[in-house]
Amino acid sequence: MNVIAIQVHLKRNSFAYLAALPMALTVFVAYMGTMFWSVRLSFSSSRMLPKDDFVGFAQYERLFNTSRWISSLENLLLIAFLFLAICFVLGFLLSVFIDQKIKAESFFRTVFLFPYAMSFIVTGLVWQWIFNPQLGVQKTVQALGWESFKFDWIVDPDMVLYTVVIAAVWQGAGLVMALLLAGLRGIDDDLWKATKIDGIPAWRVYISIILPMLRPMIITTVVLLSISIIKMYDVVVAMTGGGPGVASEVPAKFIMDNLFERANIGIATAASTVMLSTILCLIAPFIYSNYIKKQGR
Amino acid sequence: MIKIIFFCTVIALVTSPLMAKEEAEVMHWWTSGGESAAIKVLADAYEAEGGSWKDSAVAGGSNARSAAINRMIGGSPTTAALFNTSQQYHEMIAEGMLNNLDSIAIANQWDEILPKPTLDAIKVDGHFYAAPINIHMPTWFWYSKKAFRKAGIVKEPQSIDELFVVLDKLKASGVIPLALGGQKWQENLLFMAILSNVGGKQLYLDVLNKRDANTLNSPAFNKVVEMFLKLKPYVDTGSPGRNWNDTTSLVINDKAGIQVMGDWAKGEFTQARKRPNRDYGCFAGLGSDSLYIVGGDVFVFPKTDNKEQILAQEKLVETMLNPLTQIRFNRLKGSIPVRTDIDVSSMGRCAQLGSRILKDESRQVPDGSMLMESYRYGSLKDAITEVWNSRDMSTQKAVKILAQALQG
Numbered sequence: 001m002n003v004i005a006i007q008v009h010l011k012r013n014s015f016a017y018l019a020a021l022p023m024a025l026t027v028f029v030a031y032m033g034t035m036f037w038s039v040r041l042s043f044s045s046s047r048m049l050p051k052d053d054f055v056g057f058a059q060y061e062r063l064f065n066t067s068r069w070i071s072s073l074e075n076l077l078l079i080a081f082l083f084l085a086i087c088f089v090l091g092f093l094l095s096v097f098i099d100q101k102i103k104a105e106s107f108f109r110t111v112f113l114f115p116y117a118m119s120f121i122v123t124g125l126v127w128q129w130i131f132n133p134q135l136g137v138q139k140t141v142q143a144l145g146w147e148s149f150k151f152d153w154i155v156d157p158d159m160v161l162y163t164v165v166i167a168a169v170w171q172g173a174g175l176v177m178a179l180l181l182a183g184l185r186g187i188d189d190d191l192w193k194a195t196k197i198d199g200i201p202a203w204r205v206y207i208s209i210i211l212p213m214l215r216p217m218i219i220t221t222v223v224l225l226s227i228s229i230i231k232m233y234d235v236v237v238a239m240t241g242g243g244p245g246v247a248s249e250v251p252a253k254f255i256m257d258n259l260f261e262r263a264n265i266g267i268a269t270a271a272s273t274v275m276l277s278t279i280l281c282l283i284a285p286f287i288y289s290n291y292i293k294k295q296g297r
Numbered sequence: 298m299i300k301i302i303f304f305c306t307v308i309a310l311v312t313s314p315l316m317a318k319e320e321a322e323v324m325h326w327w328t329s330g331g332e333s334a335a336i337k338v339l340a341d342a343y344e345a346e347g348g349s350w351k352d353s354a355v356a357g358g359s360n361a362r363s364a365a366i367n368r369m370i371g372g373s374p375t376t377a378a379l380f381n382t383s384q385q386y387h388e389m390i391a392e393g394m395l396n397n398l399d400s401i402a403i404a405n406q407w408d409e410i411l412p413k414p415t416l417d418a419i420k421v422d423g424h425f426y427a428a429p430i431n432i433h434m435p436t437w438f439w440y441s442k443k444a445f446r447k448a449g450i451v452k453e454p455q456s457i458d459e460l461f462v463v464l465d466k467l468k469a470s471g472v473i474p475l476a477l478g479g480q481k482w483q484e485n486l487l488f489m490a491i492l493s494n495v496g497g498k499q500l501y502l503d504v505l506n507k508r509d510a511n512t513l514n515s516p517a518f519n520k521v522v523e524m525f526l527k528l529k530p531y532v533d534t535g536s537p538g539r540n541w542n543d544t545t546s547l548v549i550n551d552k553a554g555i556q557v558m559g560d561w562a563k564g565e566f567t568q569a570r571k572r573p574n575r576d577y578g579c580f581a582g583l584g585s586d587s588l589y590i591v592g593g594d595v596f597v598f599p600k601t602d603n604k605e606q607i608l609a610q611e612k613l614v615e616t617m618l619n620p621l622t623q624i625r626f627n628r629l630k631g632s633i634p635v636r637t638d639i640d641v642s643s644m645g646r647c648a649q650l651g652s653r654i655l656k657d658e659s660r661q662v663p664d665g666s667m668l669m670e671s672y673r674y675g676s677l678k679d680a681i682t683e684v685w686n687s688r689d690m691s692t693q694k695a696v697k698i699l700a701q702a703l704q705g
Contacts, residue, residue, distance in 0.1 A: 047672065048366065048388040065705065067698075068679045134535045155479075155537040157686055244479055244537035245686025246679060261359040262675035263385065 035276065042270040048263035059270040069271065072249040075161055079250070080229045082165045083172065087225055088218075090169065091176025096206060098177070099184045109181070113174040120171065124238025127167035128154065131239075157247035160240055164248055167235055172228065176221050183217035184210065219286060230279055251275055321609040322351040323596070324368070325379035326361035331564045335629040339430075342622040348612050351376075365599075369394055374599030376609050382418045382429055382593040383666035389597070390426050396598045396607065397424040401614050410638045412655055414591040414663035427595035428614045430623075431632035434651055435559040435592050435664065436490035438580050439566070443551040444472045445578075455584045457495050457524055464531045467554035475528060476553035478544040479537035483558070484685050485678045489665060490557045491525045493588040498662055501588065504703070505668040513700040522684075522699065523692045529685065537686070548577065559592075561631040563647055579647040581654055589654045592664035593635060669703075676702040 010017070042059055044051045063069050094112055098105055115123065130136040131154035141149040153159035187210060195205045211218075233252035236242060242249040251271060259268035321343065327336045333354070340350040353375060355361035362385060365378035369389070380386045389395050402408075402425035408416065411429060419427040440453075445463075448470035454460040467474035477487060493501050496517060503512040504521075512518060533553075536544075545565040547553035556562065563579070571577050581587055596617065598610040616622055623634040628644055633651045641652045654660055666674050680702035684695040 047670070048385075049370070049392060062705070066676070066679075067683070068676075128538075132535075152534060155534055157688070241480055241538050243481070243682065243686065245682045247686065257675065258672070260363050262672045263362075263388070264672035264675070267672065 038269045039273050041265055042273045044266060046265040050265060059266040063267055063270045068246050068249055069254055071246050072251045072254045075248060076250050078161055079165055083168050083229055084225055086169045087172045087176050090173040092180055094177040095181040095184055098181055113178050115171045116174045120234040121238045123167055123171045124235040128239045131163050154240065155244055157244045160244060160248045164236060164239060167239060172225060179217050179221050180214060183214040187213060223286065226282065230275060319348040319605060319609045319612060320351055321348055321376040321613050322353055323377045324353040324355065324361060324365045324375040326355055326358045328354050328356045331629060335626050338622060338626045338629060339617055342616045343613060346612060346616050348609060369599045374601065376606055377596045377598050377613055380595055380597055381666060382415055382595050384670055386427065386597050390421050394600055395426050396600050396610060397426055398428060398614060399425055401611060410636045412591055412637060412661050413658060414661050414667060415593060415635060417663065418667045419595060427597045428617055429593055429595045429635040430617050431593050431627050431630055432635050433559055433592040433632045434581060434590055435486050436557055436590055437560055438555055438557055439548055439562055440555045440578050441548050441551045442576055442578055444554045453580045457583060460583060468531060473533040473547060473553035474531040476544045476547045476556040477532045477536050478539040478541045481678050481682045483541055484682050487557050488525055488681045489590060492521050493590055493662060494583045495524050496521045498588055501662050505665050508703045519692055519696055522695045526690060526692060526695060563631045563645060573646045581651060586660065588662045589660050590664050591661050593632065676705055
């Protein structure tokens with residue numbers, strides 16, 4: 001594009017650019033600006049008040065010597081893996097099930113998507129009550145007569161993470177279903193006819209043909225789910241408060257606690273910078289393959 | 298940076314319209330029933346003196362404190378802001394963001410009438426920077442008289458060994474011996490109770506203040522940690538995550554024997570129409586020379602050059618520390634008056650007991666939050682909860698984890 005072409009382009013689209021300007025400014029000043037300021041603060045000795053000095057990687061050193069931070073990261077890894085895997089498998093199965101042209105389809109669709117309409121705080125509270133040994137499932141089953149029944153995962157440091165995963169999956173699987181179902185509906189009927197003539201079993205069609213065709217949907221799903229994992233805070237606060245002990249701590253909670261309760265800006269910004277770079281590392285390949293590479297083609 | 302912020306503050310103050318006559322905007326986090334009734338006593342007292350009280354309540358202690366700090370940095374500070382009697386506001390003092398209260402403090406002889414731990418927390422380099430309004434003792438022992446009777450316990454335990462005997466008897470009688478809400482801060486209270494009761498004053502101060510390797514490796518500290526871990530089997534499995542008031546109601550309903558909780562638990566008993574000495578009992582520690590951990594709340598007064606605001610700040614301090622207001626306020630808050638020179642005979646039995654103990658200076662120790670920075674205290678709480686909730690935690694390993702948090 002030469003200079004004149006650019007000028008023509010700008011002139012023709014001036015109102016579009018003008019309309020985009022406020023949001024663009026917000027993004028650059030409010031989002032990017034504060035992001036850079038956070039990164040800057042992570043290299044200072046700030047505690048309660050932001051400071052201007054420079055202490056190198058001292059905060060990062062302290063951060064990675066903090067056992068709670070390390071266990072938060074480990075917890076997040078486990079949650080991320082299970083949450084993604086279960087959500088995806090469950091969501092895919094649900095969408096395939098609904099795609100079978102069943103009766104009362106819209107009813108099931110609503111039911112499965114409904115949890116997603118609920119905030120994580122509500123989800124967390126509901127599941128906390130369900131898992132609570134003195135109120136929920138355990139108590140109910142015991143009252144029905146099976147007195148030795150035990151289901152106390154939420155107070156067990158070794159199992160508590162799985163309760164968080166269950167609650168998160170309950171909420172997220174519906175979204176995966178909705179997105180994949182939209183993809184499935186976009187698949188041409190002729191394809192199904194063709195595979196029928198060839199005598200390929202339906203499960204094989206789904207796995208070898210349909211799934212690869214759903215690639216853009218799957219990427220969207222993975223990105224959306226990953227973001228909700230990194231942000232995971234409210235469900236943990238509502239369900240377990242990070243406990244028992246530090247068994248269900250997550251990085252976002254570590255950051256919030258340090259930023260507010262402990263007046264420790266340095267560590268909090270160092271931790272959020274670590275999370276930011278993790279996200280960038282994870283997302284960069286997707287962005288590259290989906291946007292940048294395409295333009296080159 | 299700070300200079301720029303300060304400059305902006307000044308500009309904002311100069312340009313902001315003059316406030317109405319002695320209007321005091323007070324930021325606090327007292328939003329629950331009993332708490333808001335208590336703060337209303339202060340508001341009414343201030344209005345009775347001719348001021349006008351503007352209430353800025355933010356739910357949650359750390360939220361309210363952050364909001365107050367943000368307002369200060371942003372250049373439109375409130376007249377007063379609530380903090381805990383601790384080091385939470387010491388960084389603001391160092392940055393010169395608070396007004397000092399020397400003239401009122403000296404005129405009212407704060408040096409004589411306030412307990413030493415409180416004084417130490419508000420006095421920096423010889424200047425007074427905060428107005429203390431109450432004293433909370435966070436580690437009272439509350440127990441159900443009925444549960445004690447049923448278990449055949451006739452007197453309150455006087456030592457840690459007697460405490461374990463009592464707990465064993467309670468266990469045998471079929472109640473939850475020790476009611477604990479398994480949240481970080483409650484576990485911390487339990488640890489502090491054991492540290493002060495088993496360790497004694499010197500060890501308490503050395504562990505929380507000096508934090509040197511000798512102290513933390515000493516047999517005495519080992520014993521504290523050992524006793525703390527020994528309590529675990531006496532706690533029920535429903536403990537993790539339970540709120541403190543739900544835990545107190547276990548004691549109220551005689552389902553549990555003892556709870557270690559701050560003096561604010563009294564409000565729960567009163568609300569359930571339980572009477573002290575008949576339905577429930579309270580003791581501040583094990584033995585007749587047990588320590589009294591001094592915590593509490595203070596108001597700080599952000600720096601301002603506005604004459605009206607300075608007047609309002611001074612009037613606030615005067616009314617808050619007025620003896621009558623002190624009694625009324627603390628009766629609702631569950632704490633005891635910060636002034637040791639007023640008659641507390643109109644207060645509850647536990648509060649009177651507390652005030653009596655407080656008079657003995659050798660039994661006063663400051664709360665952990667006064668002895669270390671917020672971030673360090675936070676790591677200590679993390680370590681305590683980790684130690685308490687891990688399976689197969691040896692005393693040795695626990696000491697190591699705690700020492701690392703205290704020294705890190």
